[in-house]
Amino acid sequence: MDTKPGIRPRLGPWHMLDVASRYAFPGGQTVIVLLLLSAPLGLPGQAQLQPAWAMTSVFFWSLYRPASMPALLVFATGLLLDLLAQGPVGIYVLILLLIHGSVLRYRRTLTRSVFALVWLAFIGMAGAAALAEWLLEAVLTWSPVPPWPGLFEFGVAAGLYPMLALYLITLHRGRAAPEQAS
Amino acid sequence: MIRLSIQARQALARLTTPVLIVSALALMLLGRATPLVPERARITLSDALAPIYAVVDVPLRAVRGAARAVGETVSLRAENERLRLENDRLRHWYDVAMALDTENATLKENLHWVPDPKLSFVTARVVADAGGVYARSVLLSVGPNSDIRRGEVALDAAGLAGRVTEVGARSARVLLITDMNSRIPVLLEHSRARAILAGANAPNPKLLYVQDGLHPQEGERVVTSAEAGAFPAGLLIGTVHFGESGQMEVAPAADLGRLDVVRIFDYGLGGIVAPEAAAGRRPGAATAAGG
Numbered sequence: 001m002d003t004k005p006g007i008r009p010r011l012g013p014w015h016m017l018d019v020a021s022r023y024a025f026p027g028g029q030t031v032i033v034l035l036l037l038s039a040p041l042g043l044p045g046q047a048q049l050q051p052a053w054a055m056t057s058v059f060f061w062s063l064y065r066p067a068s069m070p071a072l073l074v075f076a077t078g079l080l081l082d083l084l085a086q087g088p089v090g091i092y093v094l095i096l097l098l099i100h101g102s103v104l105r106y107r108r109t110l111t112r113s114v115f116a117l118v119w120l121a122f123i124g125m126a127g128a129a130a131l132a133e134w135l136l137e138a139v140l141t142w143s144p145v146p147p148w149p150g151l152f153e154f155g156v157a158a159g160l161y162p163m164l165a166l167y168l169i170t171l172h173r174g175r176a177a178p179e180q181a182s
Numbered sequence: 183m184i185r186l187s188i189q190a191r192q193a194l195a196r197l198t199t200p201v202l203i204v205s206a207l208a209l210m211l212l213g214r215a216t217p218l219v220p221e222r223a224r225i226t227l228s229d230a231l232a233p234i235y236a237v238v239d240v241p242l243r244a245v246r247g248a249a250r251a252v253g254e255t256v257s258l259r260a261e262n263e264r265l266r267l268e269n270d271r272l273r274h275w276y277d278v279a280m281a282l283d284t285e286n287a288t289l290k291e292n293l294h295w296v297p298d299p300k301l302s303f304v305t306a307r308v309v310a311d312a313g314g315v316y317a318r319s320v321l322l323s324v325g326p327n328s329d330i331r332r333g334e335v336a337l338d339a340a341g342l343a344g345r346v347t348e349v350g351a352r353s354a355r356v357l358l359i360t361d362m363n364s365r366i367p368v369l370l371e372h373s374r375a376r377a378i379l380a381g382a383n384a385p386n387p388k389l390l391y392v393q394d395g396l397h398p399q400e401g402e403r404v405v406t407s408a409e410a411g412a413f414p415a416g417l418l419i420g421t422v423h424f425g426e427s428g429q430m431e432v433a434p435a436a437d438l439g440r441l442d443v444v445r446i447f448d449y450g451l452g453g454i455v456a457p458e459a460a461a462g463r464r465p466g467a468a469t470a471a472g473g
Binding site for chain 1: 198199200202203205206207209210212213214220223224227231234235238239242246308309310311312313314315316317319362363382383384440
């Protein structure tokens with residue numbers, strides 16, 4: 001926090017590095033957790049956890065720290081998710097970008113809302129995302145696709161959001177806060 | 183670096199997302215038109231990740247083993263009793279099998295039976311459940327010079343698991359029989375009914391196009407059929423099970439939820455392997471290659 005206003009000496013390389021790492025933290029952590037979730041952990045519903053985590057992370061950082069979640073990074077995250085899954089390529093890229101875009105569009109209202117409202121907004125977006133994913137999957141593979149995996153994914157994303165958001169908020173105020181760089 | 187005015191920079195920033203959204207749509211079309219490109223990318227990614235998964239898997243395996251050991255200690259007594267009974271039953275079946283084996287050998291000799299070809303197989307470790315939300319496949323870690331090829335058959339200790347659909351330098355992918363795109367010609371052993379086993383992304387794949395007039399029984403063994411030359415005849419898949427809505431399903435013999443090690447058999451069947459250019463998850467190609 002800038003507690004002492006005034007002219008100060010030029011900041012050293014360590015400080016710059018610290019600031020850079022804090023800016024890169026949300027994106028790097030999104031990708032690393034995504035790769036971890038693709039490892040053979042044997043967690044129940046692990047296939048659904050990956051998109052749920054990506055949606056939560058993109059939603060959260062686009063809302064509270066858009067400088068650390070630029071559209072290009074969202075694109076890369078979606079592509080990684082698409083390649084890790086076996087579905088048609090591009091579905092998650094589109095979905096994550098749409099989430100990113102809509103969050104930025106309503107950012108002013110959302111940042112001033114209470115947590116429950118933000119959660120509700122996320123639930124709405126996750127529902128739309130699961131529906132879009134299901135439709136795109138069916139159209140692109142041109143075959144009937146069972147709706148249950150998508151519903152399950154929506155449930156996982158919506159249900160885990162408060163927990164994940166709690167964790168992300170601590171990061172937002174700590175590890176990923178550029179103004180706290182020493 | 184070109185210096186832009188704040189307005190111009192803001193306008194550019196506002197344009198990025200729409201431009202990327204259009205690129206995502208283009209990516210989808212591109213993936214449809216040239217399925218080979220995403221497949222190559224996937225193989226490269228799998229090749230990079232498979233060795234890492236194999237390392238990560240060691241401590242995880244230990245943890246899972248410890249957890250299972252705790253659970254087993256609790257039910258040790260009951261389990262022991264159950265195993266003793268099963269052992270008695272199996273010993274009886276062993277005698278029957280030995281007698282039948284001798285009889286079978288004699289009969290084959292009398293009939294001048296053409297011997298089945300010797301099979302070659304490699305064993306590979308499953309390092310990850312890969313597939314995402316709408317697919318069922320596993321990733322194998324294989325040596326750099328394994329001769330695993332697309333279309334080969336994967337079995338676990340108990341039964342058929344699936345078919346190899348992608349082969350990289352250090353990894354291979356097996357499409358499980360439960361995947362939505364898997365279609366396998368099968369034979370119901372007792373009623374001799376032919377059918378198609380279709381994956382549905384559920385634990386139990388469904389039986390489609392069962393021959394009319396034949397009434398399969400609950401618990402009947404389902405084996406592969408050699409029709410279409412994609413599988414050898416007689417590999418055990420599982421048993422017939424009637425679902426809640428009366429839909430005929432197959433309970434797989436292989437433990438598909440916890441595959442650990444699979445054997446990849448080379449039956450030398452060219453069968454229906456999608457040509458590489460047409461690979462990917464297009465229904466026409468994928469159903470044939472699926473398995």
